[in-house]
Amino acid sequence: MISTHTADTHHTGGAVLPPRSPLMGWLAVVSVMLGIFSIVTTEILPIGLLTRIGSGFAISDGMGGLMMTMPGFLAAVSAPLLTAATARVDRRLMLCLFMLLLAVANFLAAAAPGYWLVLVSRVIVGVVIGGFWSIGAGLAERLVPSVSVGRATSVIFSAVPLGSVLGVPAGTFIGDHAGWRTAFVVMGVLSVGVLAMLVLVVPSLPPRRATRPGVLRGMLKGVNTRFALLLTFLVVLAHFGTYTYVTPFLEQVTGAGSQLITCSLLVYGAAGIVGNFLGGATVVRHPRLVFGLAAAMIAAVTLLLPVLGHRPVGAVALLIVWGIAYGAVPVSSQTWFTKATPRAPEAASVLFTASFQATISLGALTGGAIVDRTSPATVMTLGGLAAALTVLAAWTHRARGLTWPDHTDTGPVPQ
Secondary structure, eight states: OBOSSOTTOBEETTEEOOOOOHHHHHHHHHHHHHHHHHHHHHHHHHHHHHHHHHHHHTOOHHHHTHHHHHHHHHHHHHHHHHHHHTTTSOHHHHHHHHHHHHHHHHHHHHHOSSHHHHHHHHHHHHHHHHHHHHHHTTOHHHHSOGGGHHHHHHHHHTHHHHHHHHHHHHHHHHHHHHOHHHHHHHHHHHHHHHHHHHHHHOOOOOOOOOOOHHHHHHHHTSHHHHHHHHHHHHHHHHHHHHHTTHHHHIIIIIOOOHHHHHHHHHHHHHHHHHHHHHHHHHTTTOHHHHHHHHHHHHHHHHHHHHHHTTSHHHHHHHHHHHHHHHHTHHHHHHHHHHHHSTTOHHHHHHHHHHHHHHHHHHHHHHHHHHHHHSOHHHHHHHHHHHHHHHHHHHHHHHHTTOOOOOTTOOSOOOO
């Protein structure tokens, strides 16, 4: 919390910390953003390296999809558990510990003699996702003056789309030129660098309040929260059930080589950044429209890819649309959860993290089971149908005339 009369004096748990310069506050914000960027990039890194890792260990594409399933499942479980279990521990210490674990996980994957150790490293990644994100997402108000909290929060959240849309093409590029193990080494080195930055610029952050299980149970009683869960489940299932296997699709259906795949994913990444800024600029005012439009675009792309994706020009054009659409999804989901319970932002972040990650896991697992039994094209078609259901759900929310609580509501926080 920031004092209303002294911009540089921070209050934490009732104790007044020494004044800090604005520069140090913003460096702390950037360090948290880089931590989330490293985590998100590490999580989705296997998507672009799926076939290389699979050939290295002689496993199928579906089995390779477990690299996405494991961290998503563990993150969904660990987000509420770790937030509650570490409620009395300094948040700076926890951030540093999670970043150390991320470095260990990346180096384990890089040195893994067998696929089993890669999966162990992904379990560690899942624990890190659930813990770091749930703590770090709400720290802006404790790092910068109150007038800058909005901008600082935007900086922290920018790590999600940046990691999501840049991680896959970056990992694919490194894998093409230096091997997939090198990609994990690079992420391990980046994690160590972020750890050092956290130690140097983040102040001591004694815990202030915990997200009790009763708060989360109370949120689930709200119709807007239930819609947030439904929308997030459907669109993330559609996206990660298909995008996890976009590399096999480009190889088998489009006939693309490694260079074209890397370029296609880079174009997708750039489009995703555009989609994030467009979605972020309008989702607060028009949450249903932005969420529904993003889902409609994902549905159109995944349904059209088996038809138009046989030619490189068609596949690349659709990937651009896909990138713009998915770039708006994380911010749309987080915004919907926050609007549903405006007086419990930390609980909203925990529920967002848990639901998003659980669905990533389920999407990758479901897509893997389908792709091993059918084809990448079939996965795309089924994903398109799931995305279309998201549009229907957003329309239903509007048709029922549902609205969100007023952010100025002074009623009790759900227990």
